[in-house]
Amino acid sequence: MLRSLLLALCTVSGFAQQLPNASLLEQPPRPERALPCPAVDSWSTPAEKSCYRTTPRYAETMAYVRRIAQAAPHQVRIERFGVTGEGRALVAVVVSRDGVFSPAALHRGKRPVVFIQNSIHAGEMDGKDASLALLRDILITRKQARLLERAVLVIVPIYNPDGHEHFGPFNRINQNGPEQMGWRTNATGQNLNRDYLKADAPETRGFLREWQRWLPDFFVDDHVTDGADYQYDVTFSIETDGPVSGWVRQTLEPELFQRVTASGHVIAPYLEFAGLTPDTGITAAAATPRFSTGFARQQNRPGMLVEMHMLKDYRTRVTGNYELLRALLEVVNRDATKLVEANQRADRETVARGRAHNQKLALRYEATGESEPFALKAYRWKVEHSEISGDGWVQYSHEPVTISVPRQTTLRATVEAKIPAAYIVPAQWTEVIARLELHGVRLKRLTKPWTGEVESYRCATPQWQVQPFEGHHLADWHDTEQTPACIPGRERMSFPAGSVVVPMAQRAARIAMQWLEPQGPDSALRWGFFDSIFEQKEYGEGYVLERLARNMQEADPKLKAEFAQRVASDAKFAASPDERLNWFLRRSPWWDRRIGLYPVGKLDSLRGLPLPKPPARKEADQDPDYDPEIPDRAGDDFGGGTYIFSVLHLPCLSTFTGKSWGAGSAGPRCAVLRHAAPMPRGS
Numbered sequence: 017m018l019r020s021l022l023l024a025l026c027t028v029s030g031f032a033q034q035l036p037n038a039s040l041l042e043q044p045p046r047p048e049r050a051l052p053c054p055a056v057d058s059w060s061t062p063a064e065k066s067c068y069r070t071t072p073r074y075a076e077t078m079a080y081v082r083r084i085a086q087a088a089p090h091q092v093r094i095e096r097f098g099v100t101g102e103g104r105a106l107v108a109v110v111v112s113r114d115g116v117f118s119p120a121a122l123h124r125g126k127r128p129v130v131f132i133q134n135s136i137h138a139g140e141m142d143g144k145d146a147s148l149a150l151l152r153d154i155l156i157t158r159k160q161a162r163l164l165e166r167a168v169l170v171i172v173p174i175y176n177p178d179g180h181e182h183f184g185p186f187n188r189i190n191q192n193g194p195e196q197m198g199w200r201t202n203a204t205g206q207n208l209n210r211d212y213l214k215a216d217a218p219e220t221r222g223f224l225r226e227w228q229r230w231l232p233d234f235f236v237d238d239h240v241t242d243g244a245d246y247q248y249d250v251t252f253s254i255e256t257d258g259p260v261s262g263w264v265r266q267t268l269e270p271e272l273f274q275r276v277t278a279s280g281h282v283i284a285p286y287l288e289f290a291g292l293t294p295d296t297g298i299t300a301a302a303a304t305p306r307f308s309t310g311f312a313r314q315q316n317r318p319g320m321l322v323e324m325h326m327l328k329d330y331r332t333r334v335t336g337n338y339e340l341l342r343a344l345l346e347v348v349n350r351d352a353t354k355l356v357e358a359n360q361r362a363d364r365e366t367v368a369r370g371r372a373h374n375q376k377l378a379l380r381y382e383a384t385g386e387s388e389p390f391a392l393k394a395y396r397w398k399v400e401h402s403e404i405s406g407d408g409w410v411q412y413s414h415e416p417v418t419i420s421v422p423r424q425t426t427l428r429a430t431v432e433a434k435i436p437a438a439y440i441v442p443a444q445w446t447e448v449i450a451r452l453e454l455h456g457v458r459l460k461r462l463t464k465p466w467t468g469e470v471e472s473y474r475c476a477t478p479q480w481q482v483q484p485f486e487g488h489h490l491a492d493w494h495d496t497e498q499t500p501a502c503i504p505g506r507e508r509m510s511f512p513a514g515s516v517v518v519p520m521a522q523r524a525a526r527i528a529m530q531w532l533e534p535q536g537p538d539s540a541l542r543w544g545f546f547d548s549i550f551e552q553k554e555y556g557e558g559y560v561l562e563r564l565a566r567n568m569q570e571a572d573p574k575l576k577a578e579f580a581q582r583v584a585s586d587a588k589f590a591a592s593p594d595e596r597l598n599w600f601l602r603r604s605p606w607w608d609r610r611i612g613l614y615p616v617g618k619l620d621s622l623r624g625l626p627l628p629k630p631p632a633r634k635e636a637d638q639d640p641d642y643d644p645e646i647p648d649r650a651g652d653d654f655g656g657g658t659y660i661f662s663v664l665h666l667p668c669l670s671t672f673t674g675k676s677w678g679a680g681s682a683g684p685r686c687a688v689l690r691h692a693a694p695m696p697r698g699s
């Protein structure tokens with residue numbers, strides 16, 4: 017069997033057929049593979065040298081980057097911004113035309129910082145090889161030297177080095193090359209592209225430091241798709257709102273389409289289909305802050321998701337990714353001032369909204385159902401019934417066809433929260449506070465204990481997901497207007513000294529709100545950081561509660577009637593002795609009123625709080641001219657609480673599904689096996 021398989025692999029020509037999944041992906045091979053190999057010289061990238069058969073390992077990638085830095089020492093700085101769990105350095109290559117590497121000086125000069133992140137899903141490394149070629153063409157051959165005219169680049173070649181070095185030919189079954197590649201998650205199985213807000217992973221913590229240091233003007237996250245087949249090799253979406261969105265939608269996006277098309281690649285907005293086949297239409301959604309681009313949006317910066325199409329050969333994908341980055345940088349250099357000023361204005365508007373604290377922030381969105389026709393460059397397909405899956409088997413041909421499909425265009429906010437003057441987080445919730453600190457959110461600490469009236473929420477007990485997701489069991493409610501998950505209300509609450517006050521008049525206010533509003537899609541409560549508030553910690557013995565109930569009924573005939581009515585009308589309640597007795601405990605002074613009470617308060621004002629005297633004004637970026645804490649007097653209107661924006665951007669939902677471990681599978685829970693695994697230093 018093995019021999020005949022090997023024979024079959026060897027008789028077809030072209031490298032692509034050597035891939036172990038070649039026969040799974042498509043037959044016969046696509047015409048784009050016929051391209052000749054690029055001419056090779058001493059500055060060819062490792063991928064170019066192999067004619068895109070291979071992608072370089074971590075060490076080889078770093079060696080290439082070091083060689084570039086040695087050849088252009090004045091223009092390149094290599095920064096180490098963290099260490100992975102297995103001990104590999106997280107490296108950013110910073111590139112500046114004139115050797116100015118001070119974020120403050122660059123902000124002052126209105127020079128946009130473009131942050132290009134690669135290999136977060138380390139099997140999707142197209143952006144890494146595109147970035148190496150781009151660095152070479154900017155700094156060595158200087159064919160693209162103009163891309164540094166105004167912009168400064170912070171390029172992370174491999175954001176997930178541990179995943180990258182989990183190298184092998186069987187890591188991406190849907191992907192057409194290279195021969196071997198890295199793995200989706202980091203070494204502890206964390207999908208880093210779900211970790212931007214909860215910040216569990218060392219990679220994320222390093223990233224957040226680097227983000228705050230540079231506060232980039234434009235963020236790019238390079239990926240490769242999963243999902244349907246179609247003609248496009250380059251797809252992308254840009255998450256944005258606020259002042260910069262006009263430039264993104266009206267200028268940048270049309271120019272990206274035009275410039276990438278002119279380079280010979282086929283480009284589309286990122287495509288997520290409603291159903292099994294493309295004719296079901298293209299959906300719209302907003303990336304929540306667990307995703308890189310959703311995080312960037314909450315940071316008031318445009319975040320671009322790049323998704324190269326998995327079924328295109330590696331050369332087409334790397335060069336397509338290169339052309340998209342080149343086009344982006346051309347427009348960013350030309351419109352540098354416009355971009356930087358729009359971002360600064362977005363920061364000032366966020367500060368002003370915090371200062372006014374009379375608006376709402378949208379936490380969750382859904383598609384409105386509005387759509388427009390989209391001319392989709394598809395491949396003809398057929399659907400056959402499969403006796404294996406019992407479902408439809410979609411088979412794509414290579415016959416191009418353009419079809420019109422509905423494309424959802426708008427989103428509306430489904431959950432909103434009122435922006436307070438500040439949040440106050442009790443000192444004992446140390447892990448929640450630690451995340452705010454990792455995000456560089458400006459905090460003040462109470463110098464003395466304080467008791468006062470705040471707004472908070474009483475939350476119904478959520479359902480926790482049975483299957484773990486990113487190492488957590490997410491809390492969820494099936495809330496409706498009739499039974500909302502969390503009801504806001506005034507509460508008198510006590511906060512010990514050291515409790516943290518989070519003023520909303522700061523540029524990172526939206527990140528803090530997403531973390532602290534319990535119904536936010538990626539809130540601390542949702543990720544399980546507040547699970548213990550739903551636990552009953554003291555119980556009454558039945559024979560004690562029996563007396564309590566009898567005494568209470570005797571003292572209050574109305575209560576007695578209410579109880580009888582509940583027993584008569586609720587069979588589940590009537591059948592539970594514990595619930596029946598607890599019904600009285602809940603109405604007694606022995607009941608713990610803190611169960612379900614969200615311990616974080618929302619404040620209308622900081623007046624009266626025991627806070628340290630404010631230090632002399634000094635901004636984190638030490639830039640006297642760039643003060644994002646000063647509101648823009650010209651106009652701070654964000655358009656009220658319901659912010660509807662047009663969608664030319666769809667988040668990476670195809671990769672959202674993660675890896676299912678087969679709930680309810682009949683196999684043994686844990687099998688003992690022997691397995692040789694290399695252990696990193698420091699294990």
Ligand SMILES: [Zn+2]
Pocket residue numbers: 137140239240671
């Ligand atoms: Zn990805």
